[in-house]
Amino acid sequence: MTEAEHGRVTIRVIADEAGVSVPTVSRVINGRSDVAPETRKRVEELLTERGYQRRRSTRAQSPNARLVDLVFNELDSPWAVEILRGVEDAAHSAGVGTVVSAVHRRRASTEQWLDNLRTRASDGVILVVSQLSSPILEQLRHLRVPMVVLDPAGGPTMDAPTIGATNWAGGLTATEHLIELGHRRIGFIHGPKQVLCSRARFDGYRAALEAAGIPFDPALVCDGDFYHQSGFDAAKELLGLDDAPTAIFASSDQMAFGAYEAIRQRGLRIPEHVSVVGFDDLPESRWTSPPLTTVRQPLSEMGSLAARTVLDMAAGNAVDSPRLELATEMVVRESTATPGRT
Structure with a gap:
């Protein structure tokens, strides 16, 4: 036979x-x-x-050795730590270990991670990456490992569930807060334009201006990359305008921290001369001087949901929705006030 x-x-x-x-x-x-x-x-x-079933390794079969892969572009951001915290909490509760990798946007790093993934028979993969090349995506599909894309910084286009936050609503709410305080010249520091969440925050900013009847001024929009230096550079440019903004909405907390320094170096005070709003609600936001008004993005909860979703997929359960968004929330602290307060 x-x-x-x-x-x-x-x-x-x-x-x-x-x-x-x-x-x-x-x-x-x-x-x-x-x-x-x-x-x-x-x-x-x-x-x-023929219904071939890929054989899992003995280590993967052991309930004490189950693993989920968490993959970032970089690990040099505080929001990455918050996501990791959420993933590890959910994975630990399920008795699953977490393997953390950073691919650094370099093909060699990604290929090395893929080689490691093939050997350890991971239960699932959580991708927190802005982009992956088509050949890499093709290899991931052929591995037939459950995948979830978590996209606070965007996500690759692929056939996998995605988890994010209500970025458009967050951008709208932040701008509305400043408008309600009386601001009309509101600067905006954009994140990377190729990233979906960054564009959504900008669209929310524009929608709030339009709803309030405030003309959109392209001169009040500066490019950034979510990191401190770009926030500093953008705020310097905005404050150098003949008709400078009375408020700045930075689409990440780290860029807002950079804006703080630019405002300080110009001899101005927050919020007496310039109000500042961020986006993320990183742990440092409450400890800045003054504490930062920001939009809370539920990063830890997003990580937990991503881990639970990918483990459900590994167990053969269907995903309720291909796109899940968790609500953002306005957190008002001391960096915003009515314009011109001295």
Whole structure:
């Protein structure tokens, strides 16, 4: 009796039927890119038709060794720590370990992570990356590992559930807060324009201006990258305008912290001369001087939800929605006041 007749679908059975070698089938199963497209298609069709189940390692089968991968572009941001906190809390509750990787936007780092992923049979992957190349995405799909994209800094376009925050509503609420205080010249420091959440915050800013009948002035918008230096540079540019803004909405807390320093160096005070609003509500926001008014993005909760979602997928459960958004919340502290208060 052959292996196929006995009901066992092995790599050799697939290889024989496809007319290829066993290593070729193994490369297809592991998502390797060095397989001809026609061969890959034929092997994948047979894997599906025969109901081949990828065998997990003994370590992965052990409930004490289950793992979920958490992947960032960089780990040099406080919001990354908040996301990690949420993922680890949910993973720990489920008895699952967390493997944290930073791909640094370099192909070599990403390839190394993929090689590691193939060997450790992860239960699932949580991606917190702004972009991945098409070949990398293709390899991830072929690995057939459950994936969730968590996108406070954007997310790659791929067939996977995404988890984010209500960035448009947050941008709207922050700008409305400043308008209600009496501000009409409101500067905006943009995050990376290719990132979805950054564009949504800017759209919320513009919507609030339009609703209040305040003309949009492109001169009041400066580019940033979510980090301190860009907030400092943008605020210096805004404050150097002949008709400088009385308030600045920075679309990340880190850029707001940079704006604080630019305002200080110009000999101005917050909020007496310039009001400042951030976005994220990082732990440092309450300890700045003055404490920062900001939009709370539930980063830890987003991480927890991402971990629970990917573990549900690994257990074979269906995802309720392909896109989940958690609500943002305005946190008013001491960095905003009515304009011209001296």
